[in-house]
Amino acid sequence: MIFAVAPFLFSYHDKEYVFKNLGVIKKFIIVLRLLIKRVTMEKIVRFGVSIEPDLLEKFDQISKTKGYSNRSEAIRDMIRERLVLEHVKNPTADVIGTLTMVYDHHAGPLTDRLLEIQHDHYQEILTTTHIHIDHNTCLEVLVLQGKMQDIQKLADTIKALKGIKHGELVITQRTI
Numbered sequence: 025m026i027f028a029v030a031p032f033l034f035s036y037h038d039k040e041y042v043f044k045n046l047g048v049i050k051k052f053i054i055v056l057r058l059l060i061k062r063v064t065m066e067k068i069v070r071f072g073v074s075i076e077p078d079l080l081e082k083f084d085q086i087s088k089t090k091g092y093s094n095r096s097e098a099i100r101d102m103i104r105e106r107l108v109l110e111h112v113k114n115p116t117a118d119v120i121g122t123l124t125m126v127y128d129h130h131a132g133p134l135t136d137r138l139l140e141i142q143h144d145h146y147q148e149i150l151t152t153t154h155i156h157i158d159h160n161t162c163l164e165v166l167v168l169q170g171k172m173q174d175i176q177k178l179a180d181t182i183k184a185l186k187g188i189k190h191g192e193l194v195i196t197q198r199t200i
């Protein structure tokens with residue numbers, strides 16, 4: 025194949041040459057397409073799954089409700105979700121995530137405590153976003169990174185503070 029391609033590569037600027045060798049070029053493109061297809065196909069593994077019809081029906085119904093266009097993508101996402109769940113079970117696993125909280129900034133020394141805790145954990149807190157929802161209420165999002173046990177402990181400490189109305193920790197991993 026390389027012998028067929030070489031003259032084309034060296035003379036691609038010569039319109040006449042290209043025109044004369046159109047057949048060779050077309051063949052080269054077909055071979056190239058097949059090669060690309062083969063390389064990309066190898067990254068995907070197909071496997072058969074035995075499943076009860078009613079279970080599959082329920083799965084398809086949920087997938088459809090969630091907007092999946094095909095089963096494969098829904099199954100892939102389900103597997104990734106499970107992998108994250110397993111990953112975060114390890115207390116020393118490296119994780120990344122967010123803590124979203126809603127609080128009343130008038131509630132006692134809450135804002136001072138929050139600031140103090142955040143400065144104590146500056147290595148785990150990548151960034152913070154603060155939005156004033158109304159006169160009393162604040163929404164704050166912390167982007168966190170570190171060991172699972174440290175992130176969980178930090179989130180628990182913040183959520184337990186008096187004045188925090190709601191807090192939710194969402195954890196994921198960098199590569200899934």
Ligand code: NI
Binds near residue numbers: 129155156161162163
């Ligand atoms: Ni505020």
